[in-house]
Amino acid sequence: MFVKICGVTSEEDALLAVAMDADAVGFNFVSGSPRQIAPQAARDIARRLPAEALTVGIFRDEAPERVVSIVNEAGLRGAQLHGRESIEATRYVAARVPFVIKVFRADDPALARADEYGAQIVMLDGARPGSGETWDWDLAAAVPDGLKLLLAGGLTPDNVADAVEAVRPWGVDVASGVERSSGAAGGKKDPRKVRLFVANARAAAPAAEPGPDAIPYDWIDDT
Template identity: 60%
Template sequence: MFVKICGITNEDDALLAVAMGADAVGFIFAPSTRQVAPQRVYDITRRLPPEVLTVGVFRDELPSRVVEVAHAAGVKAVQLHGRETPAQTAEVAGHFRWVIKVFAAGADELPRADRYGTDVIMVDAPHPGSGEVFDWDLAGDAPDSLKLILAGGLDPTNVGAAIREVEPWGVDVATGVEREPGKKDPIKVMRFIEQARAAAPVAYRGHDVGPYDHEFE
């Protein structure tokens, strides 16, 4: 189970998430109470282990601006959280190995998400960052061919149930593991990751093969 801790604003929280076993950490460049400057993110990303996926989150920015800021910040992946078109998404994807396109639950575009040219998509609540839980059945509108990251109102108390119901490839959390806006709670981060790992189905691959590796390939 791929686990991303988003809304990181400081080095301590980034290192905490990594120490607790997060696969990815996200930094928000879009307008938000958790927005961080590219230089600050660069100072953080250069201190993280190379195997950790660092993600820059953008909303409705020009592709050229996304590329410029992401490179300045030193992130490895980009998350597009707005009304980006398939052409704009593809333009950004030409500069990064990993691009995560986000769709609101119930959005008309979700069933056609495979038109955006990304292997990984995220389904979030209609109001991102609100901490609201949506009807998880709506995640079923996503094409089966894509890796699905589930977000929106997840926290240590419900992430296990969400994984068992939706069976996503990964989960994403920001507000659900915070002590206050922009500051993570170590206990919540630890419990979220523990609950996510415990609920993840393990595909059978034979006696001599370990559990399925959910890391980016």
């Protein structure tokens, strides 16, 4: 079970996520977000993380060229496209960074064509991606077969096991659900919540996981 802790804004929280056995940390570059971080700040944090930590930049309806530029500038491994990016824009980014996560609203008609975007991972979120709101997990059935599904939206340490058991996703993603309080300034993470989230997600995963295809690509070989 792949686990990503998103909206990281400090070295302390990034190291916390890694120490609690999360696979990836996300840095939010969306203008106006309470968890927004500057590329140089993300770079300073990412360079202090162990090689096995996967680092991801989060963008929403940003110019594809700028996405690629920021990912490279910050020394990150991948990009998460959290808006209404087109197939062409997503493919442009995917051809220039090691891996891409394409986010869809769970009720988005475009989800039926998710396999055309060229992204290694498809994330499903609620009606307002990034809001931390829960949604009907039955809608995950619309994801085309053969895609890695990263489940997000309103997940917490208390409900992540139910979500994993209901959807059987490839991985889970969380931001506000492991913060000290709802809307915590700067997205400050709560160590206890992070620990429980990772543990509960992994405990609910099928016994056969993880398998040989448990990561989007072998980023350690690229370091």
